[in-house]
Amino acid sequence: MEPLFGKTLSELSEVADEAGLPAFAANQMADWLYKKPTGSIDDMTNLSKKARETLKENYTIGMAACVNMQESTDGTKKYLFNTKTGKFIETAYIPDKDRHTVCVSTQVGCKMGCLFCMTGKQGFQGNLSAGEILNQLRSIEESEKITNIVYMGMGEPLDNLDAVLKSLEILTADWGFAMSPRRITVSTIGIIPAMKEFLEKSEAHLAVSLHSPYDEERKQLMPIQQVYPLDEVLSEIRSWDFGRQRRVSFEYIMFKDLNDTPMHVRELVKKLDGIRCRINLIRFHPIPDTPLDTSTDSTIREFKENLNNQGIVTTIRASRGEDIYAACGLLSTKELVNKK
Amino acid sequence: MQQQLSKKTLSFTDEIAEGVYLLGFERDFEFKAGQVIGIGMEKEGPRRLYSICSGEREHEIMILYNVVEEGYLTPRLCDLTEGDEIWVTGPRGEFLYDSAPALWIASGTGVAPFYSMLRSGQHENKTLIHGERYLERFYFYNEFSETLGEQYTRCCSAEDDPAVFRGRVTAYLQQVAALPSDFKYYLCGRAEMVVETRDILIARGIPYNQIISEIYF
Structure with missing residues (x-):
C-alpha cells in the first residue's frame, strides 16, 4: 500500500x-x-x-505514531519514530515562550562521518520520504502549536534533496500546511550542488555547519571539507541575495582548545566578510569515546562578544533537553542498543 | 563556484566483478591522485562524485564503481558501452598524498584513490589494508601485491583464504599488534567503515588530526 x-x-x-x-x-x-x-x-x-x-x-494515509518519547525538565521532548529499516529516527520539540520549534530528521543515520556526531556512528540506512519527514510534525502531541521548523535532526538534509524539497513544498503551499518559509530553516554541511538547488527552489532559511574557519581543522572535523571546501561554500553563498527576508546563519560547535581561540574569531570575521549572516554558537554535547571536549561557558561567552564586537551577530544556542540525551543521535542509539 | 562540464566518450567499460564496473575515457585534464570527478548521464541531470582510479600521467581516466540498485546513476551507467558519452566535471578534492608514511585503509571500491596514488608512483612508505566481502573483489590485487608486497593486507569478511585475513578491516585493526603513531591514516569507503575505523584508531591512541577521511555519499 x-x-x-x-x-x-x-x-x-x-x-x-x-x-x-x-x-x-x-x-x-x-x-x-x-x-x-x-x-x-x-x-x-x-x-x-x-x-x-x-x-x-x-x-x-501512511502516518505513523511515535514509539517512544522522553520529556526534559525544561519542556523539551524527544520523540522516537520507527523506520522501515528497524532503526529509529529522532524528532525534537523545543518550546521557548511563544516559539514552538520542531527539529526534524531527514535520513536514517548519516553518511557524512563528522567527528563530533553520534548519528554518523549508526551508519547510513536510507533516506526518509517527504511523508516520513512531515509525519514527524503531524504525529507529535504539539502538532498544532508548531511555529518553527528546523531541518537539523538526524542526517544531512541536502543529501536527501528531493524529499526535503518535496516536504518544503507541502509545508509552504496554500494547499498544504500553508506555513511561511521564513519559519523554516534547513541545515547543511555544505554540499554545494545541492545547496545551490535548494536556494533556487525554496525560500526557506539556510544554516551552514561551519565549526572551523581553517581548512585543515575543518577537514578533521568534517570529511566533506575534502570535496566541498568552506571557501567554495561561502563563495556560492555570496552569489545569493540574503536580504532581510531570507537568512543565512552559520552553526559553530565550540570545542575546547580546538576552535575557540581569538585567532578563530579573527579568521571567521575574515572568511565571512561581505555575507550578511549570523553565527549560532553551540555547546558541544559530548558523545561516547570522543576525543573532543566542550569549551567552557566563559570561553563561549567571550567568543560571542568578540564576534559581536567585530560586527557579526552572534548568539549562543541555549542547551536544551540535556537530561534526555540532547545530542542528536544519542537517544536513537540507546534505543537500538536496548533493542539488541 | 561553477564546475566545468564536458562530454566524454567512453573508451571502455568492463564489469570486473559482479555489479562492479571500471570505465575509462581519454584524459584531457590534469588532476592529483585522490581527487574526484562528478559524473552524469545528461548535461543538466544529477551527477555523482567518484574517485579517479588511474595514474596522474596515464592517457585514460578510469573510474571504479559498484551498481547501487536503487540509485539513479549507476544502473544507467552500467548499461553504457564503448563509444557512449557521459558528462564529467573537472577534478576536485583534497584527499591528497604527501611524502609522510601512511596507512591506506579502504573498503570496497574505496580502494580507487589509493590505486590512483599507486599508479602515480606515490606508494613509497605506504601500507594498504583493503577490506572486501568476497575474494574476487580485491580489485588490482596483482599490482598492489607486486608493488607493495608485505605492505598490502587483504581482509575478507565472507570467504577464507590462507593469505587473507578473515574478517572486516575493523576487526583486523583491533587485533593488529601496533599502529605507528607517527603515520598518517587515510580512510576511504562507506561511511560506516570510515566512522568505525576512525573510532578504533582514536581508541588505539592515534591522534584524530592524523586521520584523513574520505566518505562516499
Missing part, C-alpha cells in the same frame, strides 16, 4: 486521475491530509464512498 501523506498536489492529481476521480479530488485529498487530523481514507467524507473504496485498494 502506498502512503498518500507526503504527496504533492500534482502527485495527488495523478492519484485522482488513475483512480478515475474528478480533478478537484486532488485538492480535497490535500485538504484532508494537510489541514485536518485525518486518520484514514474513510475520514475523507467529501469524497464519494466509491472513490474512497477505490483509493483504499492501493493507498493508505
Whole structure:
C-alpha cells in the first residue's frame, strides 16, 4: 500500500486521475491530509464512498505514531519514530515562550562521518520520504502549536534533496500546511550542488555547519571539507541575495582548545566578510569515546562578544533537553542498543 | 563556484566483478591522485562524485564503481558501452598524498584513490589494508601485491583464504599488534567503515588530526 501523506498536489492529481476521480479530488485529498487530523481514507467524507473504496485498494494515509518519547525538565521532548529499516529516527520539540520549534530528521543515520556526531556512528540506512519527514510534525502531541521548523535532526538534509524539497513544498503551499518559509530553516554541511538547488527552489532559511574557519581543522572535523571546501561554500553563498527576508546563519560547535581561540574569531570575521549572516554558537554535547571536549561557558561567552564586537551577530544556542540525551543521535542509539 | 562540464566518450567499460564496473575515457585534464570527478548521464541531470582510479600521467581516466540498485546513476551507467558519452566535471578534492608514511585503509571500491596514488608512483612508505566481502573483489590485487608486497593486507569478511585475513578491516585493526603513531591514516569507503575505523584508531591512541577521511555519499 502506498502512503498518500507526503504527496504533492500534482502527485495527488495523478492519484485522482488513475483512480478515475474528478480533478478537484486532488485538492480535497490535500485538504484532508494537510489541514485536518485525518486518520484514514474513510475520514475523507467529501469524497464519494466509491472513490474512497477505490483509493483504499492501493493507498493508505501512511502516518505513523511515535514509539517512544522522553520529556526534559525544561519542556523539551524527544520523540522516537520507527523506520522501515528497524532503526529509529529522532524528532525534537523545543518550546521557548511563544516559539514552538520542531527539529526534524531527514535520513536514517548519516553518511557524512563528522567527528563530533553520534548519528554518523549508526551508519547510513536510507533516506526518509517527504511523508516520513512531515509525519514527524503531524504525529507529535504539539502538532498544532508548531511555529518553527528546523531541518537539523538526524542526517544531512541536502543529501536527501528531493524529499526535503518535496516536504518544503507541502509545508509552504496554500494547499498544504500553508506555513511561511521564513519559519523554516534547513541545515547543511555544505554540499554545494545541492545547496545551490535548494536556494533556487525554496525560500526557506539556510544554516551552514561551519565549526572551523581553517581548512585543515575543518577537514578533521568534517570529511566533506575534502570535496566541498568552506571557501567554495561561502563563495556560492555570496552569489545569493540574503536580504532581510531570507537568512543565512552559520552553526559553530565550540570545542575546547580546538576552535575557540581569538585567532578563530579573527579568521571567521575574515572568511565571512561581505555575507550578511549570523553565527549560532553551540555547546558541544559530548558523545561516547570522543576525543573532543566542550569549551567552557566563559570561553563561549567571550567568543560571542568578540564576534559581536567585530560586527557579526552572534548568539549562543541555549542547551536544551540535556537530561534526555540532547545530542542528536544519542537517544536513537540507546534505543537500538536496548533493542539488541 | 561553477564546475566545468564536458562530454566524454567512453573508451571502455568492463564489469570486473559482479555489479562492479571500471570505465575509462581519454584524459584531457590534469588532476592529483585522490581527487574526484562528478559524473552524469545528461548535461543538466544529477551527477555523482567518484574517485579517479588511474595514474596522474596515464592517457585514460578510469573510474571504479559498484551498481547501487536503487540509485539513479549507476544502473544507467552500467548499461553504457564503448563509444557512449557521459558528462564529467573537472577534478576536485583534497584527499591528497604527501611524502609522510601512511596507512591506506579502504573498503570496497574505496580502494580507487589509493590505486590512483599507486599508479602515480606515490606508494613509497605506504601500507594498504583493503577490506572486501568476497575474494574476487580485491580489485588490482596483482599490482598492489607486486608493488607493495608485505605492505598490502587483504581482509575478507565472507570467504577464507590462507593469505587473507578473515574478517572486516575493523576487526583486523583491533587485533593488529601496533599502529605507528607517527603515520598518517587515510580512510576511504562507506561511511560506516570510515566512522568505525576512525573510532578504533582514536581508541588505539592515534591522534584524530592524523586521520584523513574520505566518505562516499
